[in-house]
Amino acid sequence: MTATSPATSRDPAPAESRWRTTWSERENDRRRRAYDAETAAWLRRHDQLVRLQIEAASFLGCTQPRTGLPVDLADDEVVYRVLPTAELVEAEARHVTGLPAPGLAGAATGPDRTDRALPRGVRTVDTGMAVVTNHRVAFGGREQRREWAYPDLVGPAHHPHAPLTLLHRTDGGRLAGLLVPDTAAANFRFYLTLAFATATGCRAAVAAQVDDLLDAHRQARPVPPPLVVPAHAPLVARRPDRRVATVTALATLAFGTLTAGAVDAGPTGPTGPTYRAQVGNSAAVDAAPRPLELTAPPIPGEPAGGGTAASVTGEPAPRVTGGAGRHRSTRPTPPASRRIPVPPAIAAPTPAPPTIAPPPTT
Template structure:
């Protein structure tokens, strides 16, 4: 993420020479959220990396499938026979859902709407969208600084070593380790060779069996 934030500039868009394409995500769905009223203001602040995969929240309706395109000037959605766009310079609200891979955007004079991207692409989409918005405001360095903070927090909050378990705390099935299973099999084999073989020989030795009696 830091490498992308520090150096990625996008690719030229053949259809719009004054735009650079950051990311194209097929399998995206258009969403509408007319009842959502708590839209936060637009910032380039990155949400913490997550992998949301839950259901859409209440008040958000999921529509047709299409392609989401993050460019240097706007977020575009290309649906079946129509297109929607959210230019960054007229955005008044921006919100990433923390339970589903949904990003809502709001422009002046319209209700919130946005996109539901595939869960596996959510973090990448949110990063590139913030980068594009930051570039519009001339604040790419601010996004890089945020990622550095995430990295620093990660390095200083490593988990401690796990407490050692005592023998009496082990579950009952833990006694049957691989070594003990092999030992038990070897012992069983030796018992069979020493005892089972003798019984088998006795059972098959004709001299040990009584003579059959025939009656006319």
């Protein structure tokens, strides 16, 4: 009968089954959260389109407010939309490429981006308040005022990537428009287009546009995601024990490589035999004071190392015995200095003393 350890007889199936069950639960929860977020966004857009559909069929404007606007309203003039904050923009040239064409398109849709970057060739002129009525679009800023009457407009042009609406005039004047906040772009576009279409007799076209958008939106309602079961777990995670074994093997291999490299490196010093101080006569010799030795240079014809070194006293120096004598010093001994005889100094002749006798007379 062969005994087996608990580690080798353990079945990894229960651990794998638990992991796959946990994965399926987390995946189903993630899918439900994504579906809830998509459904909430779809419902908000659906409610907005339903409201716009009702407005396109029956909205005729508001009689209030009548004061605090950038223009004075006529008696038969009603308000469609008021923007407390708007920017007046102008095109830098008469013809700028890349700008949208005028028309009723985009009445019920906002820009697909949230940035407020202006197209190339368009600049901001002033900031102020804008109002949309059934007769005109008016702007009042700190420095400038503008009005666009609907009979003088070709139509509004809503930019698809920015909250910008350009107002093309029939007289071909410089192109201008309004840059509005992102949150107010969709409603501003709708009410401006609806007011222009009502004034020009094209209101039914705006209502039909909203109906088409609502029908397409209802067909794109999010569907609940399918639920997953533990058997749907990815293949890379079916055997978690293999992943653990692989990681362990890699860690062991890396540790062994680093250890072998550290052992093979070794010291970087000399590899010759090491000398150790020996206890014995050498200690005694080193401790005792020795007389100063002077070694004469070798005489030609005489073997090197022969003879006995003479000390200062003229007696042969004692030989050192013991362990320390085995290793001679490799430092060269300077030759003994010889005394060179100096010749005696020659005395200079002493000059004769001056004479005091009077000079001869003739």
